[in-house]
Amino acid sequence: MENQFQTFFERVSSALGIKNLSELATILRVNRSSITQARKNNSVPANWLLALFRSHGLNPDWLEGSHGPKWLKPGDAVSGDxxxxxxxxxxxxxxxxxxxxxxxxxxxxxxxxxxxxxxxxxxxxxxxxxxxxxxxxxxxxxxxxxxxxxxxxxxxxxxxxxxxxxxxxxxxxxxxxxxxxxxxxxxxxxxxxxxxxxxxxxxxxxxxxxxxxxxx
Incomplete structure (x- = not known):
């Protein structure tokens, strides 16, 4: 069975440079318990995908593991160090x-x-x-x-x-x-x-x- 949550976490980590679940909770502005529950259920709430699109321009489909561009708003992409x-x-x-x-x-x-x-x-x-x-x-x-x-x-x-x-x-x-x-x-x-x-x-x-x- 595909680990949906792990794929999501790895892609957010690679795009935004976060290192752990606490930093993920900070970016999403949710409690750490919400992260723990999503990981346990192997699920990614749709509102998290929307939040990352709105705040950082990340493509929700790419975050879920699909093909396609990482960024949907080029101005928000990490274009330099x-x-x-x-x-x-x-x-x-x-x-x-x-x-x-x-x-x-x-x-x-x-x-x-x-x-x-x-x-x-x-x-x-x-x-x-x-x-x-x-x-x-x-x-x-x-x-x-x-x-x-x-x-x-x-x-x-x-x-x-x-x-x-x-x-x-x-x-x-x-x-x-x-x-x-x-x-x-x-x-x-x-x-x-x-x-x-x-x-x-x-x-x-x-x-x-x-x-x-x-x-x-």
Whole structure:
């Protein structure tokens, strides 16, 4: 009997550079238990194939083991070893909020294409500098963070770039009944509570995936 799940996993691994089932769960944005169940049942849910097509341009038929092109959207294919990610002028505040929100690109930094593709759509990635110490010690003043702008669904405890009215900041986010809570790692900073009525002031810019720090 053909191992449908194993074929799917091997093809996703070869295309996106993932190494294990945990990374597969991250790409699909599902729980590891869902991966375990699919492997046990030797099945691949159709919505996983659709998700990989939408986010990375992978051909669902090819993923299932059929012949045909690997990529259906050529612009999303891994066309080189490295991909330039833009760094924008805007800065994220690890504090009360930054008014420095310009989206002008000031430089590009190259990342391994396969690694970016394993995290999300490479053309939705952006780099931003951080100032302030409200997220210390995890994120410090002067750090640069990589943000996936396609990941705007809130997973409790994860770190996001978030805009509140005309300011932008970096915070952990939790959903509570009828409110959103923006949390700082530095306990000297109080949580920010946003009620249902204030939700239209909030925009999730994207999830923080990676941190770069220059030694001083």
């Amino acid at each position: 490295f991909f330039p990610v833009p760094k924008v002028q805007a800065r994220l505040c690890a504090g009360a909020g930054s008014f420095d929100v310009g989206n002008q690109i000031e430089d590009h930094y190259s990342f391994k294409t396969a690694w970016l593709q394993s995290k999300g759509p490479k053309d939705r990635m952006v780099l931003m500098d951080v100032f302030g110490n409200s997220m210390a010690p995890e994120i410090k003043d002067g750090d640069t963070v990589l943000i996936d702008q396609s990941q705007t669904d809130v997973f409790a405890g994860s770190i996001y770039a978030v805009g509140v009215e005309d300011t932008i900041m970096v915070k952990r986010i939790e959903k509570h009944p009828r409110k959103l809570v923006l949390l700082s790692d530095n306990k000297e900073y109080a949580p920010i509570f946003l009620s249902d009525e204030e939700m239209d002031r909030v925009r999730i810019i994207g999830k923080v995936l990676w941190i770069c720090r220059e030694l001083r």
